[in-house]
Amino acid sequence: MSCEQMRxxxxxxxxxxxxxEERADALRHLSTCEDCRRFVEQxxxxxDELLLLAPVQEPPAGFESRVVEAMGLQELxxxxxxxxxxxxxxxxxxxxxxxxxxxxxxxxxxxxxxDDHQTAERYRESLAQAGGQYFQAEPLADETGARSGVAFGYxxxxxxxxxxxxxxxxxxxxxxxxxxxxxxxxxxPSIELxxxxxxxxxxxxxxxxxASIRLLGDSPxxxxxxxxxxxxxxxx
Amino acid sequence: xxxxxxxxxxxxxxAAGDADAATAFIRRFQARVYGLVxxxxxxxxxxxxxxxxxxxxxxxxxxxxxxxxxRVATWILTIARNLAIDVVRVKRAEPLDPDVVASKLxxxxxxxxxxxxxxxxxxxxxxxxxxxxxxxEQRRVLFLAAYLGRTxxxxxxxxxxxxGTAKSRIRMAMLKLRDSLETKNEL
Numbered sequence: 001m002s003c004e005q006m007r008x009x010x011x012x013x014x015x016x017x018x019x020x021e022e023r024a025d026a027l028r029h030l031s032t033c034e035d036c037r038r039f040v041e042q043x044x045x046x047x048d049e050l051l052l053l054a055p056v057q058e059p060p061a062g063f064e065s066r067v068v069e070a071m072g073l074q075e076l077x078x079x080x081x082x083x084x085x086x087x088x089x090x091x092x093x094x095x096x097x098x099x100x101x102x103x104x105x106x107x108x109x110x111x112x113x114x115d116d117h118q119t120a121e122r123y124r125e126s127l128a129q130a131g132g133q134y135f136q137a138e139p140l141a142d143e144t145g146a147r148s149g150v151a152f153g154y155x156x157x158x159x160x161x162x163x164x165x166x167x168x169x170x171x172x173x174x175x176x177x178x179x180x181x182x183x184x185x186x187x188x189p190s191i192e193l194x195x196x197x198x199x200x201x202x203x204x205x206x207x208x209x210x211a212s213i214r215l216l217g218d219s220p221x222x223x224x225x226x227x228x229x230x231x232x233x234x235x236x
Numbered sequence: 237x238x239x240x241x242x243x244x245x246x247x248x249x250x251a252a253g254d255a256d257a258a259t260a261f262i263r264r265f266q267a268r269v270y271g272l273v274x275x276x277x278x279x280x281x282x283x284x285x286x287x288x289x290x291x292x293x294x295x296x297x298x299x300x301x302x303x304x305x306x307r308v309a310t311w312i313l314t315i316a317r318n319l320a321i322d323v324v325r326v327k328r329a330e331p332l333d334p335d336v337v338a339s340k341l342x343x344x345x346x347x348x349x350x351x352x353x354x355x356x357x358x359x360x361x362x363x364x365x366x367x368x369x370x371x372x373e374q375r376r377v378l379f380l381a382a383y384l385g386r387t388x389x390x391x392x393x394x395x396x397x398x399x400g401t402a403k404s405r406i407r408m409a410m411l412k413l414r415d416s417l418e419t420k421n422e423l
Contacts, residue, residue: 012388017381055272057274063262063270063284
């Protein structure tokens with residue numbers, strides 16, 4: 001391909017619409033001709049400018065959440081939820097003032113827990129301030145495995161759990177149960193979700209003995225479950 | 237976080253699987269990606285699916301992004317455009333009148349776009365102004381090529397003109413835009 005022929009094809013090359021043969025010939029020529037390369041680069045900048053003129057319109061609400069979920073990068077969700085309702089005002093009537101204070105102190109743990117950029121030293125420091133060993137956030141799933149909320153666990157004295165349930169499942173939840181690693185089932189006779197779909201309370205076992213929490217309803221299929229992998233203190 | 241970090245930094249975070257960076261990246265580009273895709277596929281449900289697939293592709297191929305070959309915005313809009321064109325072709329949608337896309341692109345109004353999502357207004361106006369100065373027949377082939385990915389052969393068939401004429405109009409339009417933008421940059 002000559003320089004003259006190259007210039008005839010340059011616009012189509014820059015726009016990405018040249019056919020395969022033209023493109024191959026052009027690329028061969030461009031690999032040896034700096035002038036033509038510069039010419040095509042100028043036209044490619046024009047093509048870029050055209051794309052930047054794309055009309056701007058917001059997609060439907062919740063788009064970003066759906067995409068992040070599809071990517072499997074869901075760590076953000078627990079942190080956001082906790083930030084919203086992990087406050088003394090929310091927790092005190094549920095957990096008692098002392099535990100609520102510890103829980104609020106532990107709020108920093110959530111950021112630490114989910115943020116790889118934080119140092120292990122800060123993680124330990126935050127845990128020490130909260131008087132606990134570790135904090136966990138695990139997904140709640142329905143019988144089909146679909147995500148239906150988040151369960152948080154805090155290892156301390158006492159340990160406690162907090163759950164937040166997606167709107168579609170809130171009406172079905174009336175009670176719950178804790179399953180321990182040694183096979184016991186501890187009933188939670190009455191679970192009343194608040195307007196944000198959340199419920200929390202201290203638990204009669206240490207968090208590292210907790211295998212899972214189940215939220216139940218009146219129908220057999222009303223089961224939401226979050227499993228707690230073995231805790232940090234046990235693994236270490 | 238989103239307004240403080242560069243496009244490239246957010247893309248690096250996306251490549252690393254950082255949920256915060258992914259969210260910020262999507263927020264920054266979602267209105268432009270969705271807007272472009274909607275202009276091409278003309279169906280909101282399909283546009284959302286294509287926009288989501290665009291970000292999935294960006295996530296999977298983020299490590300292959302080469303800043304020397306263009307801006308992040310151009311990179312992701314190219315992905316969006318190509319996916320939207322594929323969908324339109326697969327669905328055998330009725331040929332889109334380039335004037336419809338042209339009118340959307342020429343609209344100055346920007347609906348609900350955060351400040352950091354769009355190029356500076358003067359830059360957009362500069363490009364719009366340069367396009368407006370093109371003869372209408374060149375503007376049509378330019379939109380068919382740049383936004384709908386039509387080849388010169390397809391443009392010839394769509395417009396009912398010989399292949400040589402289609403190629404010539406594409407070339408003339410691009411050269412005039414280049415000269416016009418260069419002149420405006422110098423002013």
